[in-house]
Amino acid sequence: MTSRRLSNDTVQSLPASVAVPAYDRVAIAPGIVHLGVGAFHRAHQAAYVDDCLAAGETGWGIIGVSLRSPDTRDALTPQDGLYTLAVRGSDGEALHIIGSIQSMLVAPEDPGAVLAALTDPRTRIVTLTITEKAYLRAADGSLDAAHPDIVHDLANPGSPKTAHGYLAESLARRRAAGTPPFTVLCCDNLPANGATLHRLLIGFAKLRDAHPAASGDAPLAGHIADEVAFPSSMVDRIVPATTDADRARIAVELGVEDAWPVMTEPFRQWVIEDTFPAGRPAWEKFGVTMVEDVRPFEDMKLRLLNGAHSGIAYLGLLSGHATVDRSFADPAIREFVDRLWAEAIPTLPGDAGLDTSAYTAELAERFSNTALAHRTAQIANDGSQKLPQRIVASAIERIQAGLVPEHLTLVIAAWIAACEARGKDLPEAHFTDPLDAALAALGEQPMLERVAAVFDLAGFASGRPERQTLIELVAAHRVHIRQGGIALALSALGIPKKTKLS
Numbered sequence: 001m002t003s004r005r006l007s008n009d010t011v012q013s014l015p016a017s018v019a020v021p022a023y024d025r026v027a028i029a030p031g032i033v034h035l036g037v038g039a040f041h042r043a044h045q046a047a048y049v050d051d052c053l054a055a056g057e058t059g060w061g062i063i064g065v066s067l068r069s070p071d072t073r074d075a076l077t078p079q080d081g082l083y084t085l086a087v088r089g090s091d092g093e094a095l096h097i098i099g100s101i102q103s104m105l106v107a108p109e110d111p112g113a114v115l116a117a118l119t120d121p122r123t124r125i126v127t128l129t130i131t132e133k134a135y136l137r138a139a140d141g142s143l144d145a146a147h148p149d150i151v152h153d154l155a156n157p158g159s160p161k162t163a164h165g166y167l168a169e170s171l172a173r174r175r176a177a178g179t180p181p182f183t184v185l186c187c188d189n190l191p192a193n194g195a196t197l198h199r200l201l202i203g204f205a206k207l208r209d210a211h212p213a214a215s216g217d218a219p220l221a222g223h224i225a226d227e228v229a230f231p232s233s234m235v236d237r238i239v240p241a242t243t244d245a246d247r248a249r250i251a252v253e254l255g256v257e258d259a260w261p262v263m264t265e266p267f268r269q270w271v272i273e274d275t276f277p278a279g280r281p282a283w284e285k286f287g288v289t290m291v292e293d294v295r296p297f298e299d300m301k302l303r304l305l306n307g308a309h310s311g312i313a314y315l316g317l318l319s320g321h322a323t324v325d326r327s328f329a330d331p332a333i334r335e336f337v338d339r340l341w342a343e344a345i346p347t348l349p350g351d352a353g354l355d356t357s358a359y360t361a362e363l364a365e366r367f368s369n370t371a372l373a374h375r376t377a378q379i380a381n382d383g384s385q386k387l388p389q390r391i392v393a394s395a396i397e398r399i400q401a402g403l404v405p406e407h408l409t410l411v412i413a414a415w416i417a418a419c420e421a422r423g424k425d426l427p428e429a430h431f432t433d434p435l436d437a438a439l440a441a442l443g444e445q446p447m448l449e450r451v452a453a454v455f456d457l458a459g460f461a462s463g464r465p466e467r468q469t470l471i472e473l474v475a476a477h478r479v480h481i482r483q484g485g486i487a488l489a490l491s492a493l494g495i496p497k498k499t500k501l502s
């Protein structure tokens with residue numbers, strides 16, 4: 001393997017088939033601070049921003065912030081922030097070098113530098129992909145005020161650990177300096193993600209306003225409630241984790257090394273509520289849909305794409321399928337996903353002009369992409385954080401409509417079974433969940449009680465009249481899985497369909 005590295009110098013000498021930034025990176029000013037520079041951000045938002053920069057915008061470079069690990073910074077900084085986006089479809093792989101990330105910061109190493117970037121008047125948008133669990137919601141959906149990182153951030157506003165702490169402190173400093181607030185654009189897979197973050201941050205600010213560490217400061221909660229815009233957005237692009245084989249292949253194709261290329265699919269979608277008082281890039285020129293209300297798109301994506309993804313992951317893991325395409329090619333799982341969609345589609349707004357059959361047909365193609373090798377174990381992570389908006393919400397609405405969500409509830413049972421299979425049929429730590437320690441601490445219990453305990457820990461259907469029905473359905477599926485594996489649970493649903501006796 002070559003030892004030369006991708007960088008501003010070597011990017012000029014890449015093979016002609018590789019698309020490179022066609023703009024002067026030095027002339028770009030930073031305008032966006034992004035919290036959570038994972039592979040998803042690098043395949044999605046950073047690529048859209050790269051398109052805008054290539055079209056001549058100069059004020060929207062990205063400063064990437066990692067809230068925890070230095071790994072992305074360590075990979076990208078020696079490459080001047082450049083990296084390869086490998087777009088893998090059925091017709092092969094196209095390589096793009098993305099130049100929109102100008103610099104990287106690692107928050108735990110230098111919180112002051114992150115706050116300086118956030119308070120810089122040139123920063124007009126702060127975007128986030130920090131994953132569901134980093135919003136630190138309690139089981140009832142409100143801010144988890146007892147979380148040690150929240151307690152820390154309230155006592156130490158100048159050296160926060162959480163996104164909430166960084167946003168609150170920088171918004172307070174901007175106001176004190178007479179700098180208008182930035183717009184906060186949440187890009188995580190949460191329902192009403194902007195409104196959700198707004199609510200959580202106001203919750204944080206109220207605690208902060210009441211905390212002795214903030215005595216003498218002007219109250220912040222009202223400022224955030226009234227003056228800061230939090231448009232919601234729906235983000236979509238499938239981004240499997242990069243493997244060493246990907247790194248080796250890309251190095252050969254480029255002729256230089258890229259420590260962390262990102263793999264993705266040709267499809268991409270971004271729907272954003274158009275509330276940007278401090279301005280924004282002209283994203284709409286590159287296929288981004290700017291709307292007044294993102295909710296119908298978001299629900300469709302969370303319930304049909306992500307809901308099916310979780311089903312494919314947990315049922316697939318329990319059936320021995322390592323990747324999404326293999327799981328989806330299993331006729332029984334394919335039939336199950338069709339029925340899952342049939343169950344979830346009626347919960348979507350009928351008057352929003354959604355074309356659910358075109359959408360699911362396209363999803364079926366995307367899930368069948370064999371070039372991605374998207375691992376079921378990757379999607380299986382953090383189920384307790386993902387299932388509420390992907391599965392539980394639709395299941396509750398089905399019960400309200402007088403129907404039985406028997407397929408949706410099998411996904412929950414398969415999640416519980418897959419969690420419990422780790423260290424037995426599945427490798428230990430094959431995937432992880434924030435509830436792992438609490439789940440492990442549950443003793444032997446009858447099935448109904450066990451499922452109820454899991455619902456309580458995860459906050460599924462908390463306080464809702466539909467909770468008990470859901471628990472009973474999940475427990476019945478879980479018993480089937482225990483007795484005869486996922487095959488028995490599926491056959492109890494009539495999958496695979498029995499051939500008629502002649």
Ligand code: CS2
Pocket residue numbers: 189235236237238239305306309310378379380386
């Ligand atoms: C996946 C998502 O890992 C997961 O939970 O369902 O990351 C999914 O690939 C993206 O939301 C697609 O946009």
